[in-house]
Amino acid sequence: MIYSLKDITKNYQSRNGPVRALDRLTLDVQPFERVALLGPSGAGKTTLFRLLNATLRPTSGTLSFDGSDVGAMSSRELRQMRRRIGTIYQQHQLVPSLSAFENTLCGKLGSWSLLETIRSAARPTKRDTEQAMAALEAVGLADKRNARADELSGGQQQRLTIARVLMQDPDVILADEPFASLDPALAESVASLLLELVQNGKRTLVATLHDVDLALRYFPRVAALRDARIVFDKAPSDVSSEDLDTLYSNDSESEVDLRANSDFQEAPREFKHKQHRAR
Ligand code: ADP
Numbered sequence: 001m002i003y004s005l006k007d008i009t010k011n012y013q014s015r016n017g018p019v020r021a022l023d024r025l026t027l028d029v030q031p032f033e034r035v036a037l038l039g040p041s042g043a044g045k046t047t048l049f050r051l052l053n054a055t056l057r058p059t060s061g062t063l064s065f066d067g068s069d070v071g072a073m074s075s076r077e078l079r080q081m082r083r084r085i086g087t088i089y090q091q092h093q094l095v096p097s098l099s100a101f102e103n104t105l106c107g108k109l110g111s112w113s114l115l116e117t118i119r120s121a122a123r124p125t126k127r128d129t130e131q132a133m134a135a136l137e138a139v140g141l142a143d144k145r146n147a148r149a150d151e152l153s154g155g156q157q158q159r160l161t162i163a164r165v166l167m168q169d170p171d172v173i174l175a176d177e178p179f180a181s182l183d184p185a186l187a188e189s190v191a192s193l194l195l196e197l198v199q200n201g202k203r204t205l206v207a208t209l210h211d212v213d214l215a216l217r218y219f220p221r222v223a224a225l226r227d228a229r230i231v232f233d234k235a236p237s238d239v240s241s242e243d244l245d246t247l248y249s250n251d252s253e254s255e256v257d258l259r260a261n262s263d264f265q266e267a268p269r270e271f272k273h274k275q276h277r278a279r
Helices: 045-052 075-083 100-111 114-122 126-138 154-168 184-200 212-218 241-248 253-260
Strands: 003-014 017-029 034-038 060-065 085-089 172-176 204-208 221-226 229-234
Touching: 003 045, 017 045, 017 229, 034 045, 034 184, 034 212, 045 172, 045 204, 075 085, 085 154, 100 126, 100 154, 126 154, 154 184, 172 184, 184 204, 184 212, 221 241, 229 241
Parallel strands: 034 204, 034 221, 085 172, 172 204
Antiparallel strands: 003 017, 003 060, 221 229
């Protein structure tokens, strides 16, 4: 098991009192799985994402990564874990003034010492150069290697983020709304590229998505969060329109649940519901 989450609860302290972002969530992810995480705004997707990349700790429950309890890891072990996880964000987080090639090399940053970083920035090793070129090739940007990141189109920039992650060579890729800034046709081609690279590279992918169509068409497993809980977790062919209606409907039960729970003072929660496209 690459991830095993047992009874994970995450509470935040907000000005209006505590907010429960995840409520006794249990979830396993096997190596090489490709999982789409769906859910309306406020469902807890970002919180789960941050737990998975170990930038946030749960309030209670156990999170294991590749068999090790993350809560019991030393800071060195946590760093090693984070190196095995590559992240892709909606905002590309590229360095605009650096070339596509240099941005790709940056994928190595996590595993470089400061000295190696300085050396490599000035003159990358033959191996790093080859690896970066292979990554650019894989995403179809070899001919753009000398172009500055800010000269690339939106789709090319997102492909460059994928090249950078490939350079890191992680076991797990966590992607937070990786296609959200792209128009539908581009989103489709980048999604198909990412899923193919993940499958061929024998990596695990967990991606938060708001586009239900993309999730159902490209991911073999779709997990849906609502009101801090998993409401379904299944193959796309088993996801019904009732499942989706329930997921995105406007009545929020958890508000009632939370207020009825004596642990909590009344905590306003915002739910902006995104329409899902009919299949
Ligand atoms: P999603 O990514 O699905 O929109 P989030 O994980 O961002 O959901 O948020 C889940 C809930 O936790 C929401 O009610 C949100 O307002 C709340 N929340 C998220 N981050 C914080 C924080 N830092 N402080 C207080 N409340 C937060």
